[in-house]
Amino acid sequence: MELSRFPRRKYTPYVTPIEPMNRLSQELGGSVNLFIKRDDQLGLTGGGNKTRKLEFAMADALLKGADTIITCGAVQSNHCRLTLSACIQENLKCILVLEERVPGSYHKDASGNNYLFQLLGAEQIVVVGLGEAPQKVQEMAAELREAQGRNVYCVPGGASNEIGALGYCACAAEIQNQIFEDTSLPRMDYLVTASGSGGTHAGLAAAMYALRSSIKVVGISTRHPEDVQTAHIHALADKTLKFATGDGTLDLPTEKVVVKDAYVGPGYSLPTEGMQEAVTLFARKEGILLDPVYTGKAAAGLIDLVRSNYFEPGSNVLFLHTGGAPSLYHYMPIDTNLPVAGATSKVANDSDEKKSD
Missing domain, CATH: 3.40.50.1100 (Rossmann fold)
Structure with a gap:
């Protein structure tokens, strides 16, 4: 995967950091180690993926x-x-x-x-x-x-086409290099990202496969049902893989695309209790702002997956912060009185109901 073949502008003159989320990890029971990739700190006005x-x-x-x-x-x-x-x-x-x-x-x-x-x-x-x-x-x-x-x-x-998705092929390589260069960072087992129009999720899935990475990419859908979003992401990721590598015979295995759809709630951009809890937890435990539409629902998914033991004990889980904080000020109010310590997420209940259907 030789991305230098493609023309590129450079809008961020630095590598976005990977930071531990120790307080949030402890809040959620300490069974897994949570980290965050700060793509909310990318360049251009307000940053974001x-x-x-x-x-x-x-x-x-x-x-x-x-x-x-x-x-x-x-x-x-x-x-x-x-x-x-x-x-x-x-x-x-x-x-x-x-x-x-x-x-x-x-x-x-x-x-x-x-x-x-x-x-x-x-x-x-x-x-x-x-x-x-x-x-x-x-x-x-x-x-x-x-x-x-x-x-x-x-x-x-x-x-979100194969050209734009190259940005997250580059990000996957950046993550791998950060883990290699920074001895304070552990090997990551999972990478959790919002999955919307698809370029971010598809680029990561394609590149992690091309790089032979063991990191499992999990997309949290912010709009579509799992079957629809999985088919969309796989098609775009497979196209991106062929485009990025120049190998038209290389196919992305279907199991490399994982989508969870239990966190969309009543619809795109419509609030859920799980999203509100996630926004509040990230703010109060890590001082990090999420947006209600994408990162808030993706974080609700992350929190529920931790609580439901989706990740093996001791796993290192990296959450991709795709930005979007400016919209937080439009979609207010978030219920700041929402209890967060030991709270039961409505999203988790929705997920349980879905599993029992």
């Missing part, structure tokens, strides 16, 4: 002479914030297509990422209904090319 993917997507856009980027995401999209930030860095125009995945969820004067879209100066913000964003992106691109002669480059939602 999309920064890694945009390093490759924007390089491809520049190589193709683009002057305008169009992309899409949910109404509080971290991806849209970071794509807009990258466009500022590269002096490109940027148009955002926002998808109301929950009816009535877009508000022009909302805080969080929506405020940052306006502060950073998106050329245009277009709001569409559920499932309409990809087609709208293509329609707008065609109109701009024909009417204004623009060279438009379309970045898919989450930059």
Whole structure:
């Protein structure tokens, strides 16, 4: 896997740290050792996992002479914030297509990422209904090319194609190198990540396989049922594996894609008690902010998997913090009176109910 073959911009001039979460580990019983990869500290405005993917997507856009980027995401999209930030860095125009995945969820004067879209100066913000964003992106691109002669480059939602997923192939290699170079870090047994549009999860799964790593990647779905998300991630990871290695005969084994879907709750971006507990626990035990849509639900999954003994005793478990804290200020309030010591997560109960179905 020779990633130097691909054009890349560099938006983070350092390696994001891996830190122990000793207090959270003890809070959860001490049966496993929890660590966190701080991709919330990546470059561009506010950081987050999309920064890694945009390093490759924007390089491809520049190589193709683009002057305008169009992309899409949910109404509080971290991806849209970071794509807009990258466009500022590269002096490109940027148009955002926002998808109301929950009816009535877009508000022009909302805080969080929506405020940052306006502060950073998106050329245009277009709001569409559920499932309409990809087609709208293509329609707008065609109109701009024909009417204004623009060279438009379309970045898919989450930059989640084989080009964007290279960012998390690079991250997998970075993690392996950190563990090798830092003698204070143990060998990791598991890597837990949010699994949404899929580029992060797919890139990690593809690269860990290509690198012959023993780390098991576990994706916590933030939107789709397990069967749908597993099929989506496997298809993208397999495509990424072939793209990254240049070996079209290399297939990703299906067992390398693991998705847990018991933590989505009533739907995308809709709160759960497990998410609220996770956000509160990370804040009070480690001083780390999570977002309610992705990292909060992924952390709810992590906590429930620890409590349900999914990980073998003594395992070293790395949680990938994919960022997203700006949206925390929009989705408030988190119930700060929620008890956390010894609390029983509603998500855990939902999971148990699912298992008994």
